[in-house]
Amino acid sequence: MNIAGMNLYVLLGGMISLLIFLRLGLRTKIFVAFFIMSQCFDLAPRIIHGKFIWDYGAVLLLIAAAQLMFQLMFKKKIKPIKGNFYITVLGIFTAWLVFCLLYSLLIYDYPILNTLKMSRQMIIGYLSFFIFFGLFAVDKDAFKMFMKWLYIITFPLLIVAIAQYIIGRPLFFGLHREYDSITRYLPIFLPISLLYFWYILSRYFAAEPVKKHEFVYAGMVVVVTAITYTRGIYIAVLFSFMTMLFLLFKRGKVKVNTAIIFIVVLSMGITVLMAGGWANRVINRAASGIEILFSGKVVSSKIDEDTYSGRWMLLKERFELVLKNNPIIGYGFIHEDNIPKKLRNSLKYGSVIKTPEMVQKYKYGQPYVLALFSADIGWANIVLTTGFIGFFIFIIFIGSFLLSYRGKQIDDAHLYYFHLAFYLQTITLLLLMFNGNPFTNQLQIPGLMVAGYLYCSSRRDMKSGNRLPITAMGKELCH
Structure with missing residues (x-):
């Protein structure tokens, strides 16, 4: 077949x-657009x-957004969202991008x-937050559909x-990197999986009912996170885990028996993995990241080289260029x-x-x-x-x-734990800005996280009939 016929x-x-x-x-349009923008999850x-x-997904998202705007125009009444200063700041930041x-x-x-090519990721990406939340505001079942x-x-x-890790052969598209004679894989869907991980784990610590398939899901997230062999992800996830415990403890939701069982199972699991030599790479990788982060020394080896110092020097150089x-x-x-x-040649x-x-x-032979x-x-x-103005606005967004x-404002149990999960995963993505670019690339993912967080906080008076039965997922699948 010739090229013309193929085209x-x-x-x-x-x-x-x-x-x-x-x-x-x-709701299906926007979900499909999100899925395609996210590389169909690799x-x-x-x-x-x-x-x-x-780009294909972004075009579809904008088409759906036009339909959403039309529906919002004829929506009789949408309750104003109060007490969320960070949304105002995010709107200002989006306007500054334009x-x-x-x-x-x-x-x-x-x-x-x-x-236009350079701007599309950030501008459409930050607009995606308003599109997702607009959908959730118009369609009461859209959020539940997304989560399911x-x-x-x-x-x-x-x-x-x-x-694919076990067989040592890539089965996904996406980001694969060589590390210590193996191929490590960084799933584009990992932030989504971590969202459910926080949702499941926080409910477990609060002694809420957790289904068997949810335990399996959480266990798989731990394994997939571990085999990324990415120190930044380890540190961000660990920080979010400690934040989760602090917030649950602050509200008195951490139950002693669940905490003891967790510590025992975790200790036994680590012992078995270390004894079998299966956890050596993960432990060495995590230890090198912590050492680089807190020792103040440049620690490098052929396997675990110091990439943090280079990132900080890059950031410093870019600040100086902008100045x-x-x-x-x-x-x-x-x-x-x-x-x-001249600018290109000045980069170190x-x-x-x-x-x-x-x-x-x-x-x-080109350098x-x-x-x-x-x-x-x-x-x-x-x-x-x-510039510095945009950077300052973004810092205000983070702080607010x-x-x-x-958490105390949300009485519905499922909403409370989803609200916490969205909060924790947004923090994880913010921390990964030191190790990647989640808030300047593939922004539909953090956009969904912030929109979900706002939706949960704005729906704190949701009736019990609209609760989010993720724990009943198994029954829904069976039917």
């Missing part, structure tokens, strides 16, 4: 898929027919297409993630292809550009080229694109979000 089939398939999408209900390649799969885009186009005079199907989908994916160039706006949404040669820290074109050039933006520490990307937690 015709692709176009036809795309049109049929779009028509099917348009026939779906609003079931699909990152690039399809020369386009990022995230301003930075306009500044990049009109004042910096960056090329239109490349600038995300659990159902990620359950078998966790099994496959463990299976010299434009402290208010930063560099805006400048594309890597449009970075001046960063990730090597590994686009297909550049990889080919490296093969022919490695450092990228201005980095996937290794998201704080640098925020200050580069939004952290101070917003009010």
Whole structure:
């Protein structure tokens, strides 16, 4: 088949898929868009027919958002959300992103297409929060549907993630890296799985009923998290775990018997794994991360090299560049292809550009080229694109979000634990900004976390008939 014929089939398939999408209900549209933006949870390649799969999902999300706006216009009355200052700040930050885009186009005079490419992830990503929460406000069953199907989908994916580690053969698309003669895998759906992990574990510590399949799910999340061999994830999850215990203890929800059983089972599990040598890599990896973080020394080996120091130096360098160039706006949404040669040559820290074109050039002897933006520490990307003002607004958002937690206001048990789970997973993602870029890339995931958190806090007077029966998931599946 020639290329023209193949393209015709692709176009036809795309049109049929779009028509099917348009026939779906609003909540299903937004769920499908979220799923596609999230790389179909690593079931699909990152690039399809020369386009990022995230872009296909983003277009679908915007189509659904237009329908959502139409419904909101004719909604008789939506109760105002009070006492959530972080939402106001997040709205201001989103507006500042739009301003930075306009500044990049009109004042910096960056090329239109490349600038729009650079801005789409952050602007559409932060708008996704308002889309998710708008859906939950319009459709009373949408939140329950999201929570049900995300659990159902990620359950078998966790099994496959463990299976591919055992057989030593990648079964998913997504991020795979070599570590100590093995391949480690960082699932894009891990934040979703960790959300349910916090939900299940917090209910367990409070002696709430927990189903057998939920224990299995939580155990698989622990295994998948461990075999990421990522020190930043270990530290972030450990911090969120301690935060969970503190918040539960503060409200008097930690039961002594459940805590004792947890400690005994955990101790026995670690002992068995250490005796069999199965936990050595995880323990060594975690120990090296803690040592680097708290010792103040540069600790490196062939396996566990110090990457934290480089990240901090990268952040420092980007702050200095923004200070010299434009402290208010930063560099805006400048594309890597449009970075001046002088600026590029001044970079001492960063990730090597590994686009297909550049990889080919490296093969022919071209020196490695450092990228201005980095996937290794998201704080640098925020200050580069939004300047010190945007960075300051984002810090205010974080502070106001952290101070917003009010567990006592929620009487519904299921809502309380989901509210706590969303809070803890958002904290986890914020901590991972030192190890990655969750708030500058794949933003639909933190967008869902914050929207879910707001929804739970705004629905504290929910009637018992609308509770979220995740514990009855097994019965629903059987029917």
